[in-house]
Amino acid sequence: MSNNNKSSKESINDVVNRLRHNRKQVSSPHNTNSDDNVKADTVNLGGRTSQRASKKTQPPKATERSRIVNQIVKQLLFGELTQGQALKELRINVLGLKQDVYARLVDVSRKTLSDIENDRGNYKTDILNKVFKPFGLKVGLIPSSSSMLNSLLDNN
Numbered sequence: 001m002s003n004n005n006k007s008s009k010e011s012i013n014d015v016v017n018r019l020r021h022n023r024k025q026v027s028s029p030h031n032t033n034s035d036d037n038v039k040a041d042t043v044n045l046g047g048r049t050s051q052r053a054s055k056k057t058q059p060p061k062a063t064e065r066s067r068i069v070n071q072i073v074k075q076l077l078f079g080e081l082t083q084g085q086a087l088k089e090l091r092i093n094v095l096g097l098k099q100d101v102y103a104r105l106v107d108v109s110r111k112t113l114s115d116i117e118n119d120r121g122n123y124k125t126d127i128l129n130k131v132f133k134p135f136g137l138k139v140g141l142i143p144s145s146s147s148m149l150n151s152l153l154d155n156n
Contacts, residue, residue: 099114108131
């Protein structure tokens with residue numbers, strides 16, 4: 001059993017090391033606005049299918065990840081997805097990680113991650129920020145009216 005735990009921890013460490021390595025490589029001079037530079041661009045799973053949610057699909061390229069993150073965030077802002085649905089979509093479609101691997105990566109229990117993804121429970125902001133951090137997102141206030149949100153977005 002300790003060997004199984006050791007191999008699980010090593011695979012998490014591999015993922016973390018790849019994330020750190022890619023964060024250094026992705027920095028480019030044409031991304032001047034840090035708010036527009038989505039943190040998900042730093043993710044590269046290096047083709048390790050043993051940790052992917054689906055063994056049949058390859059992880060998306062950095063530009064595709066950015067597009068997917070933006071699309072999911074837009075759906076979340078306009079109330080088309082719940083917070084839990086957005087997190088699940090991000091975890092699967094951007095990182096391609098299984099729940100248990102992602103939970104260890106962000107240092108929460110698999111049950112907590114499952115509860116959040118299924119919109120169960122009432123978690124504190126610090127826990128929610130932990131699970132959204134790999135995507136460059138954090139919990140905050142947004143307008144409840146889509147017309148107000150559209151107005152804010154049109155002015156920028």
